[in-house]
Amino acid sequence: MPLSVRLSIFYGSLCIFGGINMPFFPVWLESKGLGAHDISLVLAATMFLRIVAGPVFAFIADRWENRRGVAILLSWMSLASVSLFLLTDSFWPIFFVSALLMSLWPSVTPLVESIAMRATREQGVDYGRVRLWCSITFVMAATGGGWLLEWNPASIIIFCMIGAIAIGAAGAHLLVKERPAAKRLRRPGGQFRISLALARHPLFIVGLLTASLVQATHAVYYAFGTLNWQQLGYGENLIGILWAIGVVAEIILFAFSARVLRRFSAPTLLIIGAGAAILRWTLTAFDPPLWGLFGLQVLHAATFCAAHLGAMHFVAAAAPGSLAATAQSLYGALSSGVVMGTATLIAGPIYQAYGGHAYLLSAALGVLGLAGALWLASRWNGGVLIEDTGDNPKTAGETETGSNDDRDHPERTRPGC
Template structure:
């Protein structure tokens, strides 16, 4: 076996995934708690989340372009993770809104360099072995779950600054782990692809697919920005909040294992409509009945549909509906428009409506309406139109 696919290389990649997604398990649920502890209003929290999310529009394409043209995948990964650490240090002294926004925006811009390059390194190292990829990628979910629970518990004993101390340690660990990775020798710069994607994006089915996903991610603004704060205000402990978030990720991992069978049986259109409408119900439950723990508990199972199954179905649609040579750019458009633009608008709108918790019911109800609207948008096309090129 080549050095690049040795046991050490697999362990190093698994550790990098665990730390990368472990950082998401810290910053995504608990950034709002940290910002609230620093005295920021819900409007400012929403605005800051929006700025961070917008970096997902610019960053991935920028770094991917450099990586494709130079072939220096590992160097860009290390550079991104190192600059993320350096920029994140500023958070410890960032008490003004604009300074913290600048620091977090820069951090996220550098952060977007890491995962795409890590994915390329992994796939090249294991030579496309999907089973080994699944085992390596699983450590990302484990890292997310473990860090989410640990930081949730830390909030029960320490100040609201606990998430940024945890993030700093994880980011340093990720940079150190990147130094143990090796770049396979078969990675070379890619030639530019001449096929234009705009004619494909003007297609009615493609437009409605992107719009429905943008509405779904818009609906997530309330959850990503304010769920942990919401649970705290309702009297839930940090440990309970961490376990609830971890539950959502755990069932998400489970749905990935059966997603392909569900897609084969029910098709893209039916599953996407079902996922979007179920997500609308999830937000409605959170907005009106969150004081009942068992309802919040069971609503977290819908995360398997809200993200896991919907994302798997979306990837399947992109892979089968569009020509092979533009899959990468279509996926980038999907991430930028849905997760980037849709997520940013959702974060900003949630911040305007939240009103330090007084508008929680309105915010989650609006989120539910957006998710449901995403499902209804797909009624403008037929199941056969979404599946016709598979």
């Protein structure tokens, strides 16, 4: 079976869970008696745990050069964890099961992203065409979940989440076994030193923070979008369609991502995503009519997809190949953990007090993301930031004085852009 097909199938199986969990898990939490503040605590706490869990699992996977094996292990552990929701019925049990599950399942994503980006770089796989299957299954799950919720109690959501992870665990076995790279001559601790050097690089920090801020503009939407639409009188089926419109828009952009990446650099895509976020969330904050809401949902192609493509290609180009999963997990920890977690935690009381006007918080994050993207575009030349040279990692990839000239790394300059 071709590698691109294997990756497509796994991406598809991976995102069924997101299509159920993201729009409807808050509905299940509310059915258990949790208020807006409690919901934001549960969601934010699970995001903060990714700060540690994701990088640890990715570091192990890079060290073992066995990202597939770690992904399979995490998938089956996640299946056991999500099943524990059947035994929970109050805040603290729900909190701890959520924390366990979301320490494990999201840690799979940076592993498969590093595999996919390596396949893009080395074997010419079209990342967008592969990644769009994640969006396709997401929209199918969101639409189907909305339909099921119309005719069933909220408890159906947990059974859907269990089934989704079971499918994801089966899909993980389709990933191709990796062939270890040539033996790297590095004294003990060398991988940690180069990981630390990359994590401390100013441009890498700014790039990750910028992408994280743009993705965090979705915090209010992910946590309270469904609940807000319910309060506005929209039914679950229509809400599922609204979620689906946004994802269909991102699918279309993913399908043409190869052309997009030939025209736009990673920082430019982040600029587009941030600008669209400012527009989308500012207008959403004032409860637009349904026809306007449909149009704003189309902007998800920019606020999520364009920003995601920019982030993935920035991380893949800026980090050395030996730290592929570690670099992706650092982005995941900052984006889905620190920044998204903080935004979600803040969003809870703001939404409780001001309802839909909480989307103005998202617009403000978009402004910060736009500033970071503009700065990154002016400073990064598109090349690797830290050269993997064994015991002494060297700095590269900046346009400022003292950086290496682009001619030293012609094959790394603006990859895919």
